[in-house]
Amino acid sequence: MVPLTQEAHDLVQGCLSPGDTAIDATAGNGHDALFLATTVGELGHVFAIDVQPAACAACQQRVSAAGQTNVQVIHGDHAQFEQLIPGEYRGKVAAVMFNLGYLPGGDKTIVTTAERTVRALAHSLEWLRDGGILCIIAYRGHPGGREEAAAVEAWLRERESEGHLRLTCATFSESQTPVLLALQKG
Secondary structure (H helix, E strand, O other): OOOHHHHHHHHHHOOOOOOOEEEEOOOOOOHHHHHHHHHHOOOOEEEEEEOOHHHHHHHHHHHHHOOOOOEEEEEOOHHHHHHHOOHHHOOOEEEEEEEEOEOOOOOOOOEOOHHHHHHHHHHHHHHEEEEEEEEEEEOOOOOOHHHHHHHHHHHHHHHHOOOOEEEEEEOOOOOOOOEEEEEEOO
16 A cells, blocks of 8 residues: 555646645645655745744755755744745645644644644635645544544535535545545646
């Protein structure tokens, strides 16, 4: 079985080209930011956002160690997306990635929440270009995780009725397992 993060990367890679702009809305330890930076290349740009200073430092260290200079790490809350990403990128971003839950190896009491994540998703959609992808891995094993995943899935279903293509890539019947959800902007 292919790891969920690899499935997410495969899905997003199909929407990215060298020179594109992408966003890692939950930078964490920097794995997605590094993937995005490598994929968009030196002419592209990646914004990586995280609310935790330790995550920002870990992300910056990972991309710097890999020689990537096209990543801007931003300390902030993804729910304030519209204040963190420069307005000139509105409608021009090729991909936005989210890994919901808590920072692996970090403080497990600091978690993403349904309300803040749905707000961040709404802002993300404004920044995506037509054909751009919004990709979310929702971890459901922590307190509030199942509710957050359900809220994200409901939000995506509503966007589908607006003409966007909802892609539910990997769901599992077990309520504790992570799910991969995505939306392609129509």
